[in-house]
Amino acid sequence: xxxxxxxxxxxxxxxxxxxxxxxxxxxxxxxxxxxxxRAVARELGMASSAxxxxxxxxxxxxxxxxxxxxxxxxxxxEAAHAAVADTGPRQRWIAVCEAVRGWALAHPxxxxxxxGTPVPGYTAPETTVPAAARVGLLLIGxxxxxxxxxxxxxxxxxxxxxxxxxxxxxxxxxxxPPGVVTLLVAAWAQLYGLVGFELFxxxxxxxxxxxAFFRHAAGQLAQGVGLVYPQQGPASR
Amino acid sequence: xxxxxxxxxxxxxxxxxxxxxxxxxxxxxxxxxxxxxRAVARELGMASSAxxxxxxxxxxxxxxxxxxxxxxxxxxxEAAHAAVADTGPRQRWIAVCEAVRGWALAHPxxxxxxxGTPVPGYTAPETTVPAAARVGLLLIGxxxxxxxxxxxxxxxxxxxxxxxxxxxxxxxxxxxPPGVVTLLVAAWAQLYGLVGFELFxxxxxxxxxxxAFFRHAAGQLAQGVGLVYPQQGPASR
DNA sequence: GCAAAGCAAGAGCAGTGCTCTCCTTTGTGA
DNA sequence: TCACAAAGGAGAGCACTGCTCTTGCTTTGC
Numbered sequence: 001x002x003x004x005x006x007x008x009x010x011x012x013x014x015x016x017x018x019x020x021x022x023x024x025x026x027x028x029x030x031x032x033x034x035x036x037x038r039a040v041a042r043e044l045g046m047a048s049s050a051x052x053x054x055x056x057x058x059x060x061x062x063x064x065x066x067x068x069x070x071x072x073x074x075x076x077x078e079a080a081h082a083a084v085a086d087t088g089p090r091q092r093w094i095a096v097c098e099a100v101r102g103w104a105l106a107h108p109x110x111x112x113x114x115x116g117t118p119v120p121g122y123t124a125p126e127t128t129v130p131a132a133a134r135v136g137l138l139l140i141g142x143x144x145x146x147x148x149x150x151x152x153x154x155x156x157x158x159x160x161x162x163x164x165x166x167x168x169x170x171x172x173x174x175x176x177p178p179g180v181v182t183l184l185v186a187a188w189a190q191l192y193g194l195v196g197f198e199l200f201x202x203x204x205x206x207x208x209x210x211x212a213f214f215r216h217a218a219g220q221l222a223q224g225v226g227l228v229y230p231q232q233g234p235a236s237r
Numbered sequence: 238x239x240x241x242x243x244x245x246x247x248x249x250x251x252x253x254x255x256x257x258x259x260x261x262x263x264x265x266x267x268x269x270x271x272x273x274x275r276a277v278a279r280e281l282g283m284a285s286s287a288x289x290x291x292x293x294x295x296x297x298x299x300x301x302x303x304x305x306x307x308x309x310x311x312x313x314x315e316a317a318h319a320a321v322a323d324t325g326p327r328q329r330w331i332a333v334c335e336a337v338r339g340w341a342l343a344h345p346x347x348x349x350x351x352x353g354t355p356v357p358g359y360t361a362p363e364t365t366v367p368a369a370a371r372v373g374l375l376l377i378g379x380x381x382x383x384x385x386x387x388x389x390x391x392x393x394x395x396x397x398x399x400x401x402x403x404x405x406x407x408x409x410x411x412x413x414p415p416g417v418v419t420l421l422v423a424a425w426a427q428l429y430g431l432v433g434f435e436l437f438x439x440x441x442x443x444x445x446x447x448x449a450f451f452r453h454a455a456g457q458l459a460q461g462v463g464l465v466y467p468q469q470g471p472a473s474r
Numbered sequence: 475g476c477a478a479a480g481c482a483a484g485a486g487c488a489g490t491g492c493t494c495t496c497c498t499t500t501g502t503g504a
Numbered sequence: 505t506c507a508c509a510a511a512g513g514a515g516a517g518c519a520c521t522g523c524t525c526t527t528g529c530t531t532t533g534c
Contacts, residue, residue, distance in 0.1 A: 008500060008511075015512095033270060033356070037491065047514045049493080054512095058491065116354030118437055119270070161453050164446035172443070185444060186431065186454040192439075193430015194423065200355055202429075206409070207422060209401035216398050217423040224457060245480070245531060274522065284483045286524080295522065 016054050018044060020068070023061055024110075031109045032062065032119065062119060067131050069110040074134025076103040081138055089146035090219070090227045096138055097191055097218035104195045111199060115192055136188055140173050143184055143225055147176055152226035155179040183225045191221060253291050255281060257305070260298055261347075268346045269299065269356065299356060304368050306347040311371025313340040318375055326383035327456070327464045333375055334428055334455035341432045348436060352429055373425055377410050380421055380462055384413055389463035392416040420462045427458060 022040045037058055041048040055061040080099030084092055104111040114132070118124070146152055157165055157179040165178035173181055194217050197203055198210055207213050259277045274295055278285040292298040317336030321329050341348040351369070355361070383389055394402055394416040402415035410418055431454050434440055435447055444450050 006501075012511090031354075036489085038489080048491085049515075050513045052492075112354040115433075115437070115439070117268075117349040124438070158453060161446070161449045164444070164449055167445065168443065182450070182453065183457065186450075186457060189434040189439070189454075190427035190430045192434065193427045196352075196433065197426040197429065200352070201361070202352070202426070206405070207401070208404065209398070212398045212401055213419070213423075216395060216419065217426075220420065220423060220461060221427075224461060243532080249480090273520085275520080285522085286484075287482050289523075290481060 012054075019051060019054055019061070020064055024065060024068070027065060027109050027113065028107065032113050035062070037061070059119070062113070063125060063127070065110070066114055066124065067128050069107070069114050070128060070131035070134070072107070072110070073100065073103050073114070074131060074138075076100075077135045077138055081142075089142050089149070090222050092142050093139070093222040093225075093227050094215065094218045096135070096142070097221065098215065100135060100191060101195050101198070101214055104199050108199055111195070115196060116200070136172075139184060139188060140176075143180060143227070144173060144176060146227055147180065152177075152180055153228070155183055155226065157182065180226060187221045187225050190224075191218070194218075249291075256288060256291055256298070257301055261302060261305070264302060264346050264350070265344065266346075269350050272299070274298070296356070299350070300362060300364070302347070303351055303361065304365050306344070306351050307365060307368035307371065309344070309347070310337065310340050310351070311368060311375075313337075314372045314375055318379075326379050326386070327459045329379050330376070330459040330462075330464050331452065331455045333372070333379070334458065335452065337372060337428065338432050338435070338451055341436050345436055348432070352433060353437070373409075376421060376425060377413075380417060380464070381410060381413060383464055384417065389414070389417055390465070392420055392463065394419065417463060424458045424462050427461075428455070431455075 019040060022043050023035060026035050026039060026043075035058075037051055037055075038048045040061075041051045044051075055064070077096050077099045080095050080102075081092055084095045087095075143152070154177055161182065162178065165182045168185060169176060169178040169181040172185070176184075194214060198207070198214070203210060256277060259280050260272060263272050263276060263280075272295075274288055274292075275285045277298075278288045292301070314333050314336045317332050317339075318329055321332045324332075341352075380389070391414055398419065399415070402419045405422060406413060406415040406418040409422070413421075431451060435444070435451070440447060
């Protein structure tokens with residue numbers, strides 16, 4: 001049996017988890033740049049060299065934390081979406097956006113780790129892709145539902161962008177009109193612009209009531225991809 | 238006379254500039270995290286301790302580079318705007334957006350320095366504010382012109398956001414309707430979401446023809462703040 | 475002409491990531 | 505059951521970092 005298989009294997013899993021936990025603690029407290037392998041080892045009462053048996057380098061530790069962060073964010077967004085799954089697309093869209101913002105405010109350094117400046121000399125391995133895609137898939141799903149249901153306004157698409165739009169649609173959502181997919185990708189990036197500006201202090205002395213501002217901006221984003229007003233379902237608001 | 242006044246003063250200016258130049262070189266090559274005072278000093282053939290006569294700490298050097306970066310970006314945006322100053326607001330808006338993107342692609346590490354993850358334990362001094370505002374002022378000016386000219390569509394503004402919108406408008410552009418200012422601030426943040434995603438690799442395997450995609454997205458942004466199609470000139474609509 | 479201020483250099487401190495060697499513990503196949 | 509290989513831990517050490525302190529030298533202003 002794999003559960004009995006090895007006090008050693010079990011210990012390895014435990015130690016690995018303990019390292020990640022302590023690293024996450026330091027990350028949350030001080031940020032990625034100040035995350036120190038030696039400090040983690042010190043806190044865990046082990047020699048710094050021993051830590052390299054578990055993570056071959058600092059970057060590998062960071063990669064593990066990055067994947068966890070993507071998953072944590074994805075989970076938060078999915079939970080928020082599930083909680084309003086029976087409402088209209090617009091409300092669901094806004095709920096997901098607000099979940100992203102909420103998670104970012106609660107985990108600023110982890111957000112910075114995944115959506116901020118990439119760590120220099122570090123390129124995220126393909127391993128991170130599935131975890132990173134979760135929020136995007138959620139947004140695509142909302143728009144897809146709206147498209148199947150009441151229909152989305154078909155946006156105009158300049159000729160120069162048509163090939164690229166078709167390519168993106170084929171990759172991301174073959175059942176959606178290319179023009180919509182293009183708007184969706186743009187809105188996705190713009191969402192993170194809003195969150196990033198608030199988080200990284202760009203709204204300092206500019207926006208005060210950030211909650212209300214964000215809700216409004218998220219609504220605009222929804223409108224931009226064609227998710228128009230109350231719409232759908234038992235009309236309510 | 239102040240020009241003759243001091244071979245020493247002149248030397249100081251020169252050395253300070255040389256330090257900044259070399260630091261900018263290293264910043265461009267390796268990123269802010271790998272910028273090393275010792276390496277700068279080494280390259281300049283001076284002792285690392287001597288460098289502290291010019292910049293009391295690494296953060297102070299970074300602050301100087303940040304201000305320069307904001308100014309460089311602002312200058313690029315203003316130049317691009319001036320080149321199309323006689324066209325319609327929409328074209329001018331897009332031109333400024335494209336200038337921001339172009340500058341960011343040409344100076345990725347400097348862009349990351351000002352719009353990416355803040356350096357931990359570092360808070361930008363108020364000194365950076367004027368330089369940082371240049372692009373924003375440009376965008377406000379474009380919308381103001383449009384408002385004075387043909388008029389902007391008045392966006393709806395939810396009651397909950399009205400106080401905040403009026404506050405922002407009073408601060409940023411008292412002559413513009415609060416609803417427009419709100420959209421403007423959101424668009425401003427969204428612009429940097431688009432640029433950041435491209436720059437930090439989030440569009441990897443998602444968007445290929447980024448030039449065309451960005452132009453389209455910038456147009457959407459313009460539309461979002463009320464800068465509708467060709468428009469231009471004294472022509473009304 | 476001379477004291478004061480400005481500047482350069484070196485040594486040194488405390489910290490970093492990472493490697494190498496040595497030693498102990500553990501799991502396994504004969 | 506026991507020997508042997510693999511896995512893990514610990515310490516020393518390398519090359520680097522930001523930063524400080526002391527020691528001299530040079531330019532400047534009175």
